[in-house]
Amino acid sequence: KPIDDEDLERPTDKRMFVLAAALKAGYTIDRLYELTKIDRWFLEKMRNITAYYTLLEDLDQTKLSHDILLRAKQIGFSDKQIARAVKSTELAVRKQRQESNIRPFVKQIDTVAAEWPATTNYLYLTYNGNSHDLSFPGGYTMVIGSGVYRIGSSVEFDWCAVGCLRELRRLNRKTIMVNYNPETVSTDYDMCDRLYFEEISFEVVMDIYDLENPEGVILS
Known part of the structure; x- marks a missing residue:
């Protein structure tokens, strides 16, 4: 489908994808800046991503x-995205990645702007590291949250996870929450022992x- 400059000029939820297509089609950074008024720094970063995806293809x-x-x-590509580019499957890429010992590191989110060492239980995964910020003694129960709110799902779905965490705490079980909506009770710092914003x-x-x-693992 040809790139429509109007789709680049008009800010919508689809413009990011049109922008990626325009970069692959050979639009210059200056031309894209004229059309979108997006800072050139961000456009350069997007060009790096699209260029690497082209290399993978x-x-x-x-x-x-x-x-x-x-x-x-x-750079941030998922196994599924890499698999699509190299015409393989997510499981095959995951297997190769693990055999190559390419695994993410766990880091703590710094909530104190580096004024002193962070000790929060807010965690995330990254491949841009060389060590973990904490150890993994085991013994936790992992609760999978409901993710971001969508039309048709609201607070009651998050409350399932909260109720689960509270019951596990009552049973003296250490808990891990995996969720990525910061506007939910399940992602409050005092709800669980470890919280992965992923x-x-x-x-x-x-x-x-x-x-x-x-x-154990519980799907909320």
């Missing part, structure tokens, strides 16, 4: 080296599961 999985795969993960996807949930080795 020129490969098949047998040509996916350790360095190329690691860089793709550091998307609810197969890749992310399994990466956390492999690291934490919980005693």
